[in-house]
Amino acid sequence: DQQVKQNSPSLSVQEGRISILNCDYTNSMFDYFLWYKKYPAEGPTFLISISSIKDKNEDGRFTVFLNKSAKHLSLHIVPSQPGDSAVYFCAASGNSGYSTLTFGKGTMLLVSP
């Protein structure tokens, strides 16, 4: 069973608009969440994270929102740029020394000029 779900395999957005990528989780023990970006033939690279004590974390054009009651998080990219075209993975971890991440299957974002 998938504990971290990214229900949209792909998303297309125009340059300059907002991209919203969604992620749902089922394990209530998860309390730390990350987003990774992956280009073809490269490994995933860390983008942004959020812990359960927050509901929002912002880094430049990237903002992650966490809704614990709904077990849902989202990544907002504003404004979207063609270089943002990549696969985005949501990942989650438990607390207190948990070293492992559980990944979603990813959403492919295509930003067109």
Added chain:
Amino acid sequence: DAGVIQSPRHEVTEMGQEVTLRCKPISGHDYLFWYRQTMMRGLELLIYFNNNVPIDDSGMPEDRFSAKMPNASFSTLKIQPSEPRDSAVYFCASSLDAVGVADQPQHFGDGTRLSIL
């Protein structure tokens, strides 16, 4: 700074052969992880080490898979004998500390694309 280095980048071999994937973590990182990525299952954790000691190998699919970390700068993932269903991209990652404890993300290598014919 050098990131996580994996070799080879591509490996094509015949069923039944032994396959060895190699990983050099970022210097100073105490945690090392091996992942496998497939279309069906996505990114799944196979095994991870802390200070060269295997901590959790529950993701290793079968006894045909084994992993070692003889020192802080080198790890191997071995498949013997290999089977076509082992075809996937294998990633190695390292981190400075445990996820969620010190807010330290995992840093990934570029992966090894393995094809078993």
